[in-house]
Amino acid sequence: MIANRLKELWSQGHPSLNGWCSIGNSFTAEIMAAQGFDSITIDMQHGALDYAAVLPMFQAMRASGVTLMARVPWLDPGIIMKALDAGAYGIICPMVNNAEDAAKLVSYLRYPPLGQRSFGPTRVSFAAGANYAGEANDNMLAFAMIETAEGMANLDAIAATPGLDGLYVGPADLTLSLTGGRLAPGFDRQEPEMIEALQKVVAACGKNNICAALHCGTPEYAARAIGWGFRMTTVGGDSRFLAAAAGSAVASFRKLTQATQANAEKGAY
Numbered sequence: 037m038i039a040n041r042l043k044e045l046w047s048q049g050h051p052s053l054n055g056w057c058s059i060g061n062s063f064t065a066e067i068m069a070a071q072g073f074d075s076i077t078i079d080m081q082h083g084a085l086d087y088a089a090v091l092p093m094f095q096a097m098r099a100s101g102v103t104l105m106a107r108v109p110w111l112d113p114g115i116i117m118k119a120l121d122a123g124a125y126g127i128i129c130p131m132v133n134n135a136e137d138a139a140k141l142v143s144y145l146r147y148p149p150l151g152q153r154s155f156g157p158t159r160v161s162f163a164a165g166a167n168y169a170g171e172a173n174d175n176m177l178a179f180a181m182i183e184t185a186e187g188m189a190n191l192d193a194i195a196a197t198p199g200l201d202g203l204y205v206g207p208a209d210l211t212l213s214l215t216g217g218r219l220a221p222g223f224d225r226q227e228p229e230m231i232e233a234l235q236k237v238v239a240a241c242g243k244n245n246i247c248a249a250l251h252c253g254t255p256e257y258a259a260r261a262i263g264w265g266f267r268m269t270t271v272g273g274d275s276r277f278l279a280a281a282a283g284s285a286v287a288s289f290r291k292l293t294q295a296t297q298a299n300a301e302k303g304a305y
Contacts, residue, residue, distance in 0.1 A: 037164040040125050040175040042075055042103050042268070046247060051262045054105075054249070056273030060085025062096035064274050069097035077105040077270070080119065081130055084275075087118060091159065094123035098163055105177065111137055113144045117153055120145065123160045126177030128204050133186040135193040142199035145176045150199065177201040179249060182237055183209035195240040202247030202268070203237055223253030238265035 045052050055073035057065050060083065069076050076097055078090055085093075094104055105126035106119040116127055129141045143151035150173050161168045164175075180194055181187075183206035187194065195203060208221035211230060225231060234250065241248035242265060249268035252258040253276075258269035272280075 037166065037168045037171045037175065040103060040177065041101075042126070042177065043175070045074060046267055051266070052268045053258070054268055054270040055102075056251075056270050057093065058083035058085070059274045059278075060089030060093070062089075062092040065093035066096040066100075068274055069100035069102045073102055075103040075105055075126070075268075077107055077126075077128060078124075079107045079273070080115065081107050081109045087115070087122075090119065091122045094159075094163070098123070105179075107181075111141060113140075113152070116141075116144045120153070120172075120176060121157050121160055123163045125164075125175060126179060126201075128179040128181060130181045130206065131184060131187075131209075132180035132182070132194060133184055134190045135197055138180045138194045138197035138200050141180055142178050142197060145178045146173045146199060177247075179204040179247075181206050183207075184213040186213075188214065188233060188236070191236060191240045192243075195244045195246060200244075200246060202249050203241055204249040204251070204268075205234060205237055206251055207234075208251075223251060224257040234261070234266075235264055241265075241267075 042052050052074035055068050055071065055076040056079060057068055057076060058079040065076070078093055080090060090106065097104055103125050104123055105128060106124040107128040107130065108115050108119055111129050111132065119127060127145055132138050132141060144153060145151060147153045147155060147169065155169065157168050178200050179202045180200060181204045182191065207223050207225055210233065211219050211225060212221050214233060219227065238248045247267045248265060250261045250266045251270045252261060253272065255271050258271045261269050
């Protein structure tokens, strides 16, 4: 089968850049996949989409060669296995709070004897190439999200879970949980207590030779995170990019036309 390119990048010591799709549209996904990201994740948890949108989005992105992943809504074997059968090479699972959760996640991604994934790769057996059954266990990535105080308390045990490939930090939920709502949710945390928590995640991943990943809001913060030891960062996503570009165009237009109007009014006197 086609090998997971993220594993190759990490084995060579290179960090990877992940894109994020939360708009349920195959054309939007195709555009995102053409921009040079190393991987693209479809957000099935908070994204404005359902499984009926996921499959054509994976189909639209296949030609780009980007590694395709999905964030599932919850630790549920049914949707995890359907996302894999649709073409995902990696699963990001939210709210993994202990080693038992992490072990369940791993088991849902692996065929026996390493796990309990049901066999029926309807689409991915074509999209991923020959011998999917024999090589899928080595190519699927299992990411447990660390986004609660409980997850942080059990960080070392979660990171040591056999078969787990990485920890993915959700900074908004983690901030809410660790501070009891004292700090507002958001990306790119600057508070010393949150930076310390992020660095603890990196240390736990390094100890167990798995990938530390972080959701970021800007490329500058993502580069900073790579310096801390994160091996994969997500920067923005389709809805945020659309809003930012549209907002910037509108703001520029308003500024330019106001200046033109002001000059015209001056010339009238």
